Amino acid sequence: MTGGAVTGFEDAYGYAPEGVWSAPGRVNLIGEYTDVNEGHVLPVALPQRTRVAAAARTDGVLRLRSRDVPGPAGLPLDGLAPGRVTGWAAYPAGVAWALREAGLPVGGADVYVESDVPAGAGLSSSAALEVATALALTELHGAAPCDRPALARLAQRAENAFVGVPCGVMDQTASACCVPGHALHLDTRGPALRQVPFDLAAHGLRLLVVDTRVRHALADGAYAARRAGCEAAARALGVRALRDVPYGELEAALGALADPALRPLVRHVVTEDERVRDVVALLAAGEPRKAGPLLTAGHASLRDDFAVSCPELDLAVAVANGAGALGARMTGAGFGGSALALVEEGGAEAVGAAVTAAFAAAGHRPPRVFAAVASGGARREFPGDGGGEVGVRGEEEPAGPP
Known part of the structure; x- marks a missing residue:
């Protein structure tokens, strides 16, 4: 490449x-x-x-x-x-x-x-x-x-x-x-x-990504609206950000909100923050299988409280879980995009095939299913020839269209 x-x-x-x-x-x-x-x-x-x-x-x-x-x-x-x-x-x-x-x-x-x-x-x-x-x-x-x-x-x-x-x-x-x-x-x-160890292969597991290949038009505006709603809820609760609402005090915080439209946003953020901490603890303890139900719970929260899922994502998650995944959820901003599923290595092909078949039966575009392997961040791949001024361009070359 x-x-x-x-x-x-x-x-x-x-x-x-x-x-x-x-x-x-x-x-x-x-x-x-x-x-x-x-x-x-x-x-x-x-x-x-x-x-x-x-x-x-x-x-x-x-x-x-x-x-x-x-x-x-x-x-x-x-x-x-x-x-x-x-x-x-x-x-x-x-x-x-x-x-x-x-x-x-x-x-x-x-x-x-x-x-x-x-x-x-x-x-x-x-x-x-x-x-x-x-x-x-x-x-x-x-x-x-x-x-x-x-x-x-x-x-x-x-x-x-x-x-x-x-x-x-x-x-x-x-x-x-x-x-x-x-x-x-x-x-x-x-x-x-x-950095938390995430060598799923060592545990006989895989993380599948299901690119639904759909994107619904309301995604960008909905993202901004959800963010604005979270900021309004933080102001109403007198905290800098919703991460400052303790998980153990969630119900009290929800009861203190006069605007009922803000309550599900708060519930998602506070419970999702707790799910992150729980998954980190499981990975650190070498127990990634136990993270599966937390992924599924996260999807339910995004679907029901934050309302950013869509039929294609819900289908991918439901079918993956039904086909043997340990857990699955949408990932990203929602209204399309991708879902992920934590699966046993021996069952990965069956889960992918089940999701693909379900999309065909529903009349959706075929999804792109692939395994995600934890990889490295940004880097320089090609060092060049070290030729000093070689390759530097100045005003002698046309700059191209504005």
Whole structure:
């Protein structure tokens, strides 16, 4: 795949890149909508990655091309501002803007992007693009090294302030900071990171991801609405964020809310935070099988209290559990995207086949089912030839369309 990124860059720009940087997508094992409430999450990096082949420019122009989306974009860095770039290019452009806003000496670049992280599947393809771009730009221009959590926060700022998506910091942190064979326990308030052993194969288990290949139109607006509802509930309860509501005091907190529409939001966040802590404890104790019911409980909470599931996700979860999964749930923001199922290794094929057959019977598109193996975070894959000025482009080369 690295060679494909190099070749794609050469085909796009006519010279060799200085390097290739990559970052993974992620699947969130448990902890949905808790990161936007300063709570706990437990993501796992996927083997699927986004690769950014790049070379520095000296003229302050960012040129962006993608294997999957036609048409180049040439953007003067001095003109970057929220709302001025749309489409996929807004993500890498937003990263350049956020790095420069933070005072990092990031200049222009020629960038070529390719990815095998499924887009729109709730597996953080946007965060993978942001983190890979951030790593590429900072290394190309010799910016003072950012620690990985700080790099993730800058990538999140790009998505929040530049792209306009009010996401939490989980996706970018997972893409930047995960290590192979582990899940990342992230307390988003700190942020505090803990690598938790997640070698399912050693326990005879697999984690299946079911990409439903659907995305319902209300997803983005519903995400913002749920976040706003959680913030309103926190204000009504007099706490900084819903993570500050103790699990043992949940019923009292629900009774104190005058607006009944806020109660299910609070119930989900507080119980989901507790589920994350419980799953972390089980993994640390070497008992991943016991986590299955907690995954299923998390799905019920997302479906019934947070109301962000959809028929395709509910079908995937129900059929997986019926076919022998130890537990299953939707993952990501909902209204489409992906579900996951914790399964015995010997039963993985049967679970996948059952879900695929159920989708066909319901008239849905065939899902994409694959096993998730806990993988590593962002890295430089291709070091370049070390040729100093080789590959650096300046004003002598056309900057491309604005």
